[in-house]
Amino acid sequence: MRSNRVRTTALAATALLAALSLTACSDNGSGDNGKAGAAAPAGSTADQRSPAATTPDSGKDAKDTKDTDSTSNAPAENTAANSKGSTSGTGGQKSNTGATGNKGTGNSSPVTCTGSNTKVTVSKVSRPINHLLLTATNTGSVPCYAYHAPALGFDDAQAAFPVLRDSIPQAVVTLAPGQSAYASIGLSGEPDGQELHKGTNLTVHFTGKSNQGSTGARAKLTLPAGTQWGDNGFVTYWQSDMADALTY
Template identity: 80%
Template sequence: MRSNRIRTTVLAATALLAALSLTACSDNASGDSSKAGAAAPAGSTTDQQSPAATTQDTGKGSKDTDSATSKTPAGNTAANSKVSTSGTGGQKSNTSATGNSSSSPVTCTGDNTKVTVSKVSRPINHLLLTATNTASRPCYAYHAPALRFDDAQAAFPVLRDSKPQAVVTLQPGESAYASIGLFGESDGKDLNKSEHLTVYFTGRNDSGSTGSPAELTLPADTYWGNNGFVTYWQSDMADALTY
């Protein structure tokens, strides 16, 4: 009987241990399942952040697109403005050209210049003519001035060797110069005394005079001879006085 009780106790203990073992396994299984279930939402949450990142990327793309769109009209406007400015510049240039056309040079005469005559120390026996443009437009001082002392019958000789390479052009306020060699060595004592000098301007074809002459009073005790000369108009005073 005692032996049966011990066996019965052992079996009961074994059964209890088996039951506890099964309960523990069940609890462990439930715990693992719960843990697995808790991990899954975390993974889902992480997955749900991807669209947010995509949305940000899309936003940036949208912003870039908007920015590019807003910049493009500005660039076009600047380009259009630049083209318009260039067009205005072209019109301004045409207007300027028209202005230049209306101010094209004319022939220098006594009407648009102030002429003076003065005595110089070097070279000796020389006078200097100065013609200054007093008008508002340029003028050409063609060839040489034609001179007449008092009531002389003939014009004073012109020194052909003094011809410049180009016609002298006077802008408003600028001057041209011509020197007068009063007489030559061969004139000797056959000299003429004069008090007045008439200066005529020649035209482009060097045939006769053009415009109004200039009437000048000569320096005191001015004598001239038939072998004297007048130079062509020069743009530089020194050039005129080299003859």
């Protein structure tokens, strides 16, 4: 009986130990699983907080983006300023062009003096004797060149009046609008006793730069009363000063 009781007690103890072992295993498993389960959310939380940890970088990126946008706007502002400046410049040019047009000097390049852009007159002078003074005044809106000497024709004379080569000026005479050029006409020259012709009309031809024939419109004038001219007379080159013209 005692042996059976001992065996029963031993079996009971063994069963109790097995139950305790199972309970311990179950508790340890639940604890590990619970700990692991708790760790997982913690890890997940860390992962969720990772973007928060990169927030400073994100802010920096945002700042960089803002700076980039600001920089990209700068050329647009500069372009607007340049466009405004260009418009202003264009306006200035337009204004200058308008002013030039109002003054009638849009084309200010000099042209050749002719009978169409000058007023030509002939007058008698007291000194030197037997001389006439020819005056050509620029009536145009731009300067003109009085090239070489005028080619003169008295009445129905077939030959042009002789030109005095010694009267060539140092430079071509340029007339601004309203200015005049002068040439003197020696009605008679050496030798004395030459035949004189009574003059009534005078035709004035202008010459071009090449001095080959006449150019442009001519001027037809009435000579002062009592004018007489000889074949040995002369006309000077155009001069910018009246006194220079009358020295010959």
